[in-house]
Amino acid sequence: MADDDLTKQWEKLHLSTEETTVVQFKIEGAHTNNSIQGKLCIIGRVLSERGVNNKAFRSTMSKIWRLEGWICFKDLNEQCFLIEFQSKKDKDKVLSGRPWCFDRNLLTIQEVDESMSINVVNFQYEPFWVECYNVPLAAMNEGIGIQIGESIGRVIRVDANSDGSTWGCCLRIRVAIDLHKPLLRGRVCVRPYFEAQREEKQQLQFGPWLRAQPMNTSIFDKRKYGGNLYNINREHNVYGSKEGYS
Template identity: 25%
Template sequence: MARHLPYAEKGKAIDSQPTKAPPFRIRAPEIDTTQAILDNELTLIGRLTNPKEQKIWRLIPFLTRRWSAKGAVSCSDLSQSCFQVRFESKEDLDYILAHGPYHYARWMVIIQQWEPIISPNYPSQIPLWIELKSLPLHYWRKEMIYKIGGELGHLDDYEVTPLVARIRVTIDGLKPLIKETIVEFDSGEETIVSLEYEKLANHCQLCYSLHHEEHQCQNQSDQESYHQAPGTKDNAAREIRQQLPEPPKHSRNPPISHNITIPEQNSYKDMRNQRNYSEQGHKGLKRATQRRNPQVPRPPISGAPSTSVASETSRVPKARKTAHGRGAKPTPTTTDFHNPPNSLP
């Protein structure tokens, strides 16, 4: 039977998605911006990495209290998840840039010194300290440090001690982080160096992005056991049903696959009937045995009184229950037919 095609697949569905009007364009005039650039030298530009969890109107007072600058500080919202912070002292600005990175509501905050850049991806640079793991000890040298830092971003500083090797690199916060790198040597050998980021807040464990968590990841190239594309199970089930043979037209029920074996089980009714038959057979066998071997009465014992109607004991009445307890058991009496109890002597 042919599958029914919906209107959307036929191309006959009504387009219900609203079309957004294109933005209005304005041509900027030629302006000398030299003085404006000098006026904004003591300005920081910030960006939220997760606007759903971070709110600018809560972030601005939080940062001003935490920084506790010596001079005056003014902040404003620039929209599109960006904000600006203006300082009066260059000392305060340098101190804040040197003690980054910063995070709010368990998510990173990108803070960068203002530059005359016009780009939707500005600001994007965030400085991070990275500890190098699994790097051979005899390669803890300046040349190797500069090579790794230059490949990751812009190397700002580094620290090499007998116990640890760390680098401070300014990376692009809008791109996924790099957690591992393969270092190749001239001898043909290679090793995997792990990069452990310090002061790193929430991020995706699949694509290492700073803007969402695992359950919100849209990266389809990295499929994990707990991260599947929506509708994957339904598509697989649909494909399996399409591979099954179609049932005959005269039959309403689909055919049962021959590969499936259903074990035979006795129903409750059959088991009950079988038990009744066995009980009836047992009773019939008992009756037949009694008919074949009737019980012969035992001969009377010598010296014992003969059994007569007069000597038979009457039925013993049941003991009645009194208010104080069970009454005494009545003694058996014999019946005398010549002198009944109600007759006169």
């Protein structure tokens, strides 16, 4: 009710001739410095229905990120922060490590767009790792991963080897998820020459099985062991080679 009254009051507002005078901005001198500063900044917002302790947020996130350089937090409102890094390396580390959480609430992050006001930044998409299980080995490749990912959101990349294979315990896809839509609990994927396998046991709609494996586990280890030939593919760490790298 109060919002309707405020809207009606704004509709009745009329500016005078002096108030409608256009102000021309001259930013040529400061444009270069602002561009450099903008490349080292991000805007973060904690998606929480209650307020956020700003002091606790600064202290907690700076410890979690473990950056090499300094970091500066500027409060925009109770749930939104302008975060400046000393180096681009630290900024890229935070962006590549998404998604982040604070106090069990999602921290959405957007890069700074100098042409837009901070108040109109749209926190609509956030990257997540999607893990697909029970995928036939013949379908565990980058191409299939892209097809599955596109049915969920915008595909950023597929966790694949240099040859495109993704053999492992699961198929991992980095996808930008629309936060304005309900979170998908799964997808049914069918290929013509694969026999559909259905479990007779009823699966729970929610539970521990939804929890993804953390990156620090050994199940995603792609290191190769043994061998006596020079390995051209330097993407992985190779142990036991007789001919070391030059």
